[in-house]
Amino acid sequence: MYDVAIIGAGICGASAAYFLAQRKLKICVIEKENDVAMGTTKANSAIVHAGYDPKPGTLMARFNVRGAALIKELAAKLSVPYQQIGSLVLAFDDADLKLIHKLYERGVQNGVPGLQILSAEETLAKEPNLNPTVQGSLYAPTAGIVAPWELCIALCEVAAQNGCEFKLDSEVTAIENRQDHFVITTVNEKIEAKYIVNAAGVFADKICAMAGECDFTIHPSKGQYYLLDKNQGDLVRHVVFQCPTALGKGVLVSPTVEGNLIVGPNAELDNQRDDVATTRAGLDYVAATAAKTTTKINYRENVRNFSGLRAVSDKDDFIIGPAAFSPRFINVAGIKSPGLTAAPAIGEYVAELLENSGLKAEKKESYIDIRKHIVFNRLTAEEKKKLIKENPAYGNVICRCNTVTEGEILQALRSPLPPRTLDGVKRRAGTGMGRCQGGFCSPRVHEIISRELGIPFEAVELDRKGSRIVIRDMNKEDRNV
Amino acid sequence: MFEYDLAVIGGGPAGLAAALSAYENGIQKIVILERDVELGGILNQCIHNGFGLHRFGEELTGPEYAQRFIDRLKDTAITVMLGTMVLELTSDKTITCVNKTEGLFTISAKAVILAMGCRERNRGPIGMPGDRGSGIFSAGCAQRYINIDGYMVGSRVVILGSGDIGLIMARRMTLEGAKVLAVAEIMPHSNGLNRNIVQCLNDFGIPLYLSHTVTEVVGRSRLEKVVISQVDSNFKPIPGTEKEFECDTLLLSVGLIPENELSRKAGVPIDPRTNGAVVYDDMQTETDGIFACGNVLHVHDLVDFVSAESEKAGRNAAEYIKNGCKPTDKTGAVVIQNGNGVSYTVPQKAVLSRVEKGLEIFFRVRQKSEKSVIEVKNNDRVIAAFKRDFLAPGEMEKITIPKKLLEGCEGTITVSVGGAK
Structure with missing residues (x-):
């Protein structure tokens, strides 16, 4: 019997696991995919929002501002790339100027520090590559950028090293609400837990409905993106938004923590829950809309397109709290933007909610709240020399675009929550994330995964279940026919 | 810190030919820096035949073609560093490398040949x-x-x-x-x-x-x-x-993209038409003592031409070192331009006074044509014409303008396709 079962290993589930693992509780995370961070967490704008967008008094406002501060702290503690680069919301006409003043007021009410309204000149001084027709902007110095999947992985790794169990490849098919506990049926087993945290992202309404009556529905909204080469990464130095509309925060242009440039997203409402394909029309819309911000993006330097699903619900705010049918079933649902920013604060709050619902537990004395994570490229020359002397695998560069060494791949494969796929390694070590998109390093990473984990070469998958890369071992065939 | 006369970045067909050629032209202290665990570059996976028809009059496989060059290394004093990734090159020809045995280290060279090849789009x-x-x-x-x-x-x-x-x-x-x-x-x-x-x-x-x-x-x-x-x-x-x-x-x-991230970081000017360095007739870039050849310079169809071009780079790098690494006198260099129907030329610039027999220009045409004339103009004056039965974008063209036709040329030389039908 678990004290708590968290359903969903995205950024919200991971945050809840991180905070709950600090207490003397038996907890597990149940995830249908073969890795953590496989849904919205790995496909979003990767922005830490300052907190001027949400209406004051909402959960979104509360957790955004707290989350932004927490991410900064966690990123430093857990070796997660994060940069507080600040954001700009651009105004192009009088209506926009009115709107950014309104956002300024909201931000002040929400407690966002350091907001400023900038003139056109001040805006262009900060970002010379913007469209010169810009009339002014809202500057938020506390906004930032983060590697969302790395944050999620780091939180999960710390939870795992403190005793939280991860049940991957475990799609939940039924939940039975008994008197004092739940029985969760997955494709693999039956799991008993006193409390459930439902952090199932775009499937949160389905999961809730398995346990009782669900009073919300999720309507995923798809957003498509361009990710451009590092040679475009310094086109802007801040997260640059256009004015928000009813559909969301609109198309942004921003550097990423890896030094690339991200452009997107659009918003396609009522999307299917498993459709993350990009489309010509969607991408063309993104490029056309981004042209209002700057016309200097060179799309020939695009390295990847992707799309993700916002877990938009039929409610205006995040849905966080006990379900009507049971105080032991905590929904964390409808976590649309600013969900990534808010997630750590949501995780902290979930621990509180569970306590209010009767789950009392002391803090562990032995909680290990650090994560050792070496990134070769970020070391000084002296540190690199020392590291290779200690472990020569760090002298073997595997991914040449991002200078990722064999040492970092092995570090990922020997971590508390080791990946089994090429993309799993990619999300932890950065291999194949550069301009050649793994064209060069894929077979090499593939070989290291096979060797290190003892998986047959042909069984190694690219990403989710069913994504095998090769179909046949020709080395075992008789070639002398 | 290691010191070499010549550092060749890349041990594929371009790097091999360049290093051997420099050695045969009198340079002793040469290092080839190769990131893979063996020499030969992409040829190692090209197990089909058809390599070497121009050079050896034989249809070799990729590994066989590479081996012809690798075998010749044995009789030289050329140093080969395998499993060695170059992380940085500077315009003063200091190279930062990493491998498992030496760790992170630097190489100082009198001349550098860029031979990093290309990657796939x-x-x-x-x-x-x-x-x-x-x-x-x-x-x-x-x-x-x-x-x-x-x-x-x-x-x-x-x-x-x-x-x-x-x-x-x-x-x-x-x-x-x-x-x-x-x-x-x-x-x-x-x-x-x-x-x-x-x-x-x-x-x-x-x-x-x-x-x-x-x-x-x-x-x-x-x-x-x-x-x-x-x-x-x-x-x-x-x-x-x-x-x-x-x-x-x-x-x-x-498509293939010359892999010039190191060159760009070193400040070597790049030609947007080829995505390779701008080079002179001696294969030297605009940065003194840094030469380029093979697919890092422009994407070739045939390895035979890569070898020939790289030998030229190696020979000229050897001359540069033997002449005391004096900056090349580039005064009066002509600019070679693409005219009608031509998408790029290599070299992009030439110092005509040092051309010995003739000026070789490689280029690609924009579209297919038959019975065409390739016209070479100096400013507005036609100085040479070459007949071709068949031209196609997929097949790189080469012309050699005899030295005597280049006399008195200055300013620009334009290569264009005329008389196409």
Whole structure:
């Protein structure tokens, strides 16, 4: 019997696991995919929002501002790339100027520090590559950028090293609400837990409905993106938004923590829950809309397109709290933007909610709240020399675009929550994330995964279940026919 | 810190030929820096034949061609560092490297030859929408899986792009038992060598769809379906022309990009037409003592030409070192431009006073033509003309302008295609 079962290993589930693992509780995370961070967490704008967008008094406002501060702290503690680069919301006409003043007021009410309204000149001084027709902007110095999947992985790794169990490849098919506990049926087993945290992202309404009556529905909204080469990464130095509309925060242009440039997203409402394909029309819309911000993006330097699903619900705010049918079933649902920013604060709050619902537990004395994570490229020359002397695998560069060494791949494969796929390694070590998109390093990473984990070469998958890369071992065939 | 007269970055066909040539021209202290665990570069996975027809009069496989050069290394004092990645090059020719035995170290060289080759363009730059499951490979990546690692990548295949690697892989996949359903090419012509179209597609009855591109990719886990559509003259897909192929593999052969990240960081000026360095007739870049050759300079069709070009770079780097590394006198250098019907030239600049017999210019044409005349002008004056029976973008052209025709030339030299029909 678990004290708590968290359903969903995205950024919200991971945050809840991180905070709950600090207490003397038996907890597990149940995830249908073969890795953590496989849904919205790995496909979003990767922005830490300052907190001027949400209406004051909402959960979104509360957790955004707290989350932004927490991410900064966690990123430093857990070796997660994060940069507080600040954001700009651009105004192009009088209506926009009115709107950014309104956002300024909201931000002040929400407690966002350091907001400023900038003139056109001040805006262009900060970002010379913007469209010169810009009339002014809202500057938020506390906004930032983060590697969302790395944050999620780091939180999960710390939870795992403190005793939280991860049940991957475990799609939940039924939940039975008994008197004092739940029985969760997955494709693999039956799991008993006193409390459930439902952090199932775009499937949160389905999961809730398995346990009782669900009073919300999720309507995923798809957003498509361009990710451009590092040679475009310094086109802007801040997260640059256009004015928000009813559909969301609109198309942004921003550097990423890896030094690339991200452009997107659009918003396609009522999307299917498993459709993350990009489309010509969607991408063309993104490029056309981004042209209002700057016309200097060179799309020939695009390295990847992707799309993700916002877990938009039929409610205006995040849905966080006990379900009507049971105080032991905590929904964390409808976590649309600013969900990534808010997630750590949501995780902290979930621990509180569970306590209010009767789950009392002391803090562990032995909680290990650090994560050792070496990134070769970020070391000084002296540190690199020392590291290779200690472990020569760090002298073997595997991914040449991002200078990722064999040492970092092995570090990922020997971590508390080791990946089994090429993309799993990619999300932890950065291999194949550069301009050649793994064209060069894929077979090499593939070989290291096979060797290190003892998986047959042909069984190694690219990403989710069913994504095998090769179909046949020709080395075992008789070639002398 | 290691000190060498000449550092060659890359141990593929370009680096090998350049290093050997410099050695034979009197330079002793040479190092080849190679990131892979063996020399030969991409030739190692090119197990088909057809290499060396021009140079050796034989049809060798890629590894055999490379071996001819690797064998010659044994009789030299050239140092080879394998498994060695160059992290940085500076304009003063200091190279930062990393490998497992030496760790992080620097090399100081009197001259550097850039021979890093190229990489494959992939899905991103062509903006191919759709799902992102497995089964989508750059053609060279699939070639490595099959020919080096020994694993078959798929059974029903669509290939986008009819460059040489795509064509070679159409045949290779077929020979390993796969069904190649289609090769789609966005241009109205193939960019591959004619011999490869015949030997790799026609001989196996593989259909080539010209003016077609991939417009839909379906399959969240593994690829399930690819849709190709015909494109108009602006390369926009024409609705209603969709053809669906159920397949588990999509190979991309959509162009090669010279890998010049190191050159750019060193401040070596790059020609946007070739994505390679701007070079003079001696293969020297605008940065003194840094030379470039092979596919890092411009993408070649035939390795034979890579070797010849690289030998020229090696020879001239040797001269540069023997002359005390004096900055080259570039006064009066002419600029070589592409005129009508020509997409680029290499070299881009030339110091005519030092040209010995003639000035070699490599270039590509923009479209196919027959019975054409290649016209060379100095400013507005025609100084030479060359007849060609057949020109195609997929086949690199070379002309040699005799020295006596270059007398009195200054300013610009323009290469253009005239008389095409």
